[in-house]
Amino acid sequence: MMRHLISAADLTRDDAVLILDTAEEMARVSDRPIKKLPALRGRTVCNLFFEDSTRTRISFEAAEKRLSADVINFAAKGSSVSKGESLKDTAQTLEAMGVDAVVIRHGASGAPYRLATSGWIDAPVINAGDGTHQHPTQALLDAFTMRRRLTGPDAGIGQGLDGRRVTIVGDVLHSRVARSNVDLLHTLGAEVTLVAPPTLLPVGVETWPCEVSYDLDATLTKSDAVMMLRVQRERMNAAFFPTEREYSRRYGLDGDRMARMPEHAIVMHPGPMVRGMEITAQVADSGRCTAVEQVANGVFTRMAVLYLLLGGNEPAVTNTRTEETK
Amino acid sequence: MSEPKKTLIRGAKVLGGEPQDVLIDGGVIAQVGTGLSGDGADTVVEAGGKILLPGLVDLHTHLREPGREDSETVLTGTRAAASGGYTSVFAMANTFPVADTAGVVEQVYRLGQEHGYCDVQPIGAVTVGLEGVKLAELGAMHESAAAVTVFSDDGKCVHDAVIMRRALEYVKAFGGVVAQHAQEPRLTEGAQMNEGTVSAELGLGGWPAVAEESIIARDVLLAEHVGSRVHICHLSTAGSVEIVRWAKSRGIDVTAEVTPHHLLLTDELVRTYNPVYKVNPPLRTEKDVMALREALADGTIDIVATDHAPHPHEDKDCEWAAAAMGMVGLETALGVVQQTMVDTGLLDWAGVADRMSFKPAEIGQATGHGRPVSAGEPANLVLVDADYRGAVDPAGFASRSRNTPYEGRELPGRVTHTWLRGKATLADGKLA
Numbered sequence A: 001m002m003r004h005l006i007s008a009a010d011l012t013r014d015d016a017v018l019i020l021d022t023a024e025e026m027a028r029v030s031d032r033p034i035k036k037l038p039a040l041r042g043r044t045v046c047n048l049f050f051e052d053s054t055r056t057r058i059s060f061e062a063a064e065k066r067l068s069a070d071v072i073n074f075a076a077k078g079s080s081v082s083k084g085e086s087l088k089d090t091a092q093t094l095e096a097m098g099v100d101a102v103v104i105r106h107g108a109s110g111a112p113y114r115l116a117t118s119g120w121i122d123a124p125v126i127n128a129g130d131g132t133h134q135h136p137t138q139a140l141l142d143a144f145t146m147r148r149r150l151t152g153p154d155a156g157i158g159q160g161l162d163g164r165r166v167t168i169v170g171d172v173l174h175s176r177v178a179r180s181n182v183d184l185l186h187t188l189g190a191e192v193t194l195v196a197p198p199t200l201l202p203v204g205v206e207t208w209p210c211e212v213s214y215d216l217d218a219t220l221t222k223s224d225a226v227m228m229l230r231v232q233r234e235r236m237n238a239a240f241f242p243t244e245r246e247y248s249r250r251y252g253l254d255g256d257r258m259a260r261m262p263e264h265a266i267v268m269h270p271g272p273m274v275r276g277m278e279i280t281a282q283v284a285d286s287g288r289c290t291a292v293e294q295v296a297n298g299v300f301t302r303m304a305v306l307y308l309l310l311g312g313n314e315p316a317v318t319n320t321r322t323e324e325t326k
Numbered sequence B: 001m002s003e004p005k006k007t008l009i010r011g012a013k014v015l016g017g018e019p020q021d022v023l024i025d026g027g028v029i030a031q032v033g034t035g036l037s038g039d040g041a042d043t044v045v046e047a048g049g050k051i052l053l054p055g056l057v058d059l060h061t062h063l064r065e066p067g068r069e070d071s072e073t074v075l076t077g078t079r080a081a082a083s084g085g086y087t088s089v090f091a092m093a094n095t096f097p098v099a100d101t102a103g104v105v106e107q108v109y110r111l112g113q114e115h116g117y118c119d120v121q122p123i124g125a126v127t128v129g130l131e132g133v134k135l136a137e138l139g140a141m142h143e144s145a146a147a148v149t150v151f152s153d154d155g156k157c158v159h160d161a162v163i164m165r166r167a168l169e170y171v172k173a174f175g176g177v178v179a180q181h182a183q184e185p186r187l188t189e190g191a192q193m194n195e196g197t198v199s200a201e202l203g204l205g206g207w208p209a210v211a212e213e214s215i216i217a218r219d220v221l222l223a224e225h226v227g228s229r230v231h232i233c234h235l236s237t238a239g240s241v242e243i244v245r246w247a248k249s250r251g252i253d254v255t256a257e258v259t260p261h262h263l264l265l266t267d268e269l270v271r272t273y274n275p276v277y278k279v280n281p282p283l284r285t286e287k288d289v290m291a292l293r294e295a296l297a298d299g300t301i302d303i304v305a306t307d308h309a310p311h312p313h314e315d316k317d318c319e320w321a322a323a324a325m326g327m328v329g330l331e332t333a334l335g336v337v338q339q340t341m342v343d344t345g346l347l348d349w350a351g352v353a354d355r356m357s358f359k360p361a362e363i364g365q366a367t368g369h370g371r372p373v374s375a376g377e378p379a380n381l382v383l384v385d386a387d388y389r390g391a392v393d394p395a396g397f398a399s400r401s402r403n404t405p406y407e408g409r410e411l412p413g414r415v416t417h418t419w420l421r422g423k424a425t426l427a428d429g430k431l432a
Helices: A013-029 A054-066 A087-096 A111-117 A136-150 A176-187 A216-220 A233-238 A244-251 A255-259 A291-310 A321-325 B074-083 B102-115 B138-143 B161-174 B197-202 B209-226 B238-249 B260-264 B267-272 B286-298 B333-342 B349-364
Strands: A044-049 A070-075 A101-106 A125-130 A165-169 A191-195 A211-213 A225-228 A266-268 B006-014 B019-025 B028-033 B043-046 B051-054 B056-061 B086-091 B119-122 B177-180 B230-232 B254-258 B381-391 B410-420 B423-427
Touching: A013 A136, A013 A176, A013 A291, A044 A054, A044 A087, A054 A070, A054 A101, A054 A125, A054 A291, A070 A087, A087 A101, A087 A111, A101 A111, A101 A291, A111 A125, A125 A136, A125 A291, A136 A176, A136 A225, A136 A266, A136 A291, A165 A176, A165 A216, A176 A191, A191 A216, A211 A216, A216 A255, A233 A244, B006 B381, B051 B349, B056 B074, B056 B333, B056 B349, B074 B086, B074 B102, B074 B410, B074 B423, B086 B349, B086 B381, B086 B410, B102 B119, B102 B138, B138 B161, B161 B177, B161 B209, B177 B209, B197 B267, B209 B230, B209 B238, B238 B254, B238 B286, B254 B286, B254 B349, B260 B286, B260 B333, B286 B333, B333 B349, B333 B381, B333 B410
Parallel strands: A044 A070, A044 A101, A101 A125, A165 A191, A165 A225, A191 A211, A225 A266, B006 B043, B006 B051, B056 B086, B086 B119, B177 B230, B230 B254
Antiparallel strands: B006 B019, B019 B028, B051 B381, B381 B410, B410 B423
């Protein structure tokens, strides 16, 4: 296992499957009356958030606490870029206080990579989202959700997502979720198609290991999972698309479009959803939408990542899957 | 600074030719020939087959004084210039305050004269405060003691077509030239690196080639329309090369420069997120690098200019987005040019002299610089040990800043001596 988790592209297939399998073990713990594991007892994890993100921060915090880690939350919004204390000084201050791992969310692409590779600190670094670059734990929880739903919690163990067709729709240009998912899903053997207006696709996307389409309807019928990305309304002010309504008509997922998806296919959303924009309430609230499940799975996946990066060689859960299935 | 009356350089390959002896006397080249006598010379330099070139001229240097003396001063910057083989540098106008008045340009000019390491020719801002709105007093700067002939808002583009047109027209009255930083501002909002496959992956805001090319295309047409000349700063893309080539074939009076880093480095390096590779215009692709080398070889690009841009350590020791753009370059320029142009067979040393001394002096009207190595000419000379190979060690830089992208990289060549009007500003690799 690697020392840091910076990019989904850094994960080998074995690494990724191990994380997903470990997350499955963590999910089982949550069915117990006492959900807490002692794995990280006495270890201190700092959630260093330079960007607002209540959802991701709380998810990491829950994961850390369930592994019995001591948690420090450090919100330093805009700190370095707005010429306050530098990222380097902040990180070194935290390490001096005995932090064993840093979970970082930062508005600048590459900030976690810099933190992990510049010799500023020794602690493992987990990227909780950097700029428009990567959000590897989101990709892991998405893959975990797909494997559970499409293959099954038990049947999926040890498996990738080979041959699964995943469609990612929306603002790919500004999305770290899309980048991470393309990397990880490709590693796990899935076939990814990105669907967006051409303005919301990066120049150079043709070199990514995926297909690209401007036509949502043509792609839906061939999808096992459709992942809707949040589209910020402000984007239309920068001429990425003409109006909210036009975006919804061409790229939004409504009941009619969902009905054309294969019966087993699921709808995913990393949240927060903009209802009425990229997804209608009817779809968001349907049984095929996994948005809430993804939140729960996020905790298990992050527990798995923290455990594997920090927990050493001790098994996380004593009554393992093999014992349970005996 | 040492002021020997007479210096004999023995056995130097003048412009890379056969070894010759060069006698300097009283700031002037007295004699060039073979078997010259060292009798009566205060100093004899045994060149032993090193390359002797005219002192290099940099049309694009940021000396940072006044205002950012924490990154460079006229003194430290001209010492860096002497170390790199330069005898004349043009100091860009984006200081604090901006060099948009006679007072500021005269200050910078005088500091260069006082320190004596390298002639400093200030560049005047085109517009007041580099804001692109109102023409600065270009005539007053020209008539000042600094005698400014090159005007640039470098760091910012003169993006307004009307302002650019007026500037091009106005400087004709005194033979000035506008040096354009070609960057369409709207197309580069939030730009962090070259827009392409690497930026797509790294999630960094893209700086598309078209933002440079569209301005160059507009400006060569403007120059043609008003019958003026225009100089393009730090041309960085294959497409820009094509436009300049087309303009020259049409007889448009355009000149262009390329930086050493754009001749060597590509945007693949940005994958490290190390801001030492952050520069404006950004590092481009391998295809661009090859097109730039070819264009410098065939004369489409006239000159190499460093865009030496010193920044303090803290402005680079941070995350990419927060980092300053720019690289120091005066002390590594010749090595990079040797590696990319000479060692590849694209240029000979006479070609290097042309691109790094004769032509930049001509474009900038640097009197006494960029002259042939022959009797009667000012003794502005540089001696280069072209056989040397060594890793770049920023700790040894004379510049106050260390933001080099070449740390630890092996570059060929080493400047051992620099003479400014006969005075050795650098001797045996040591500054006077």
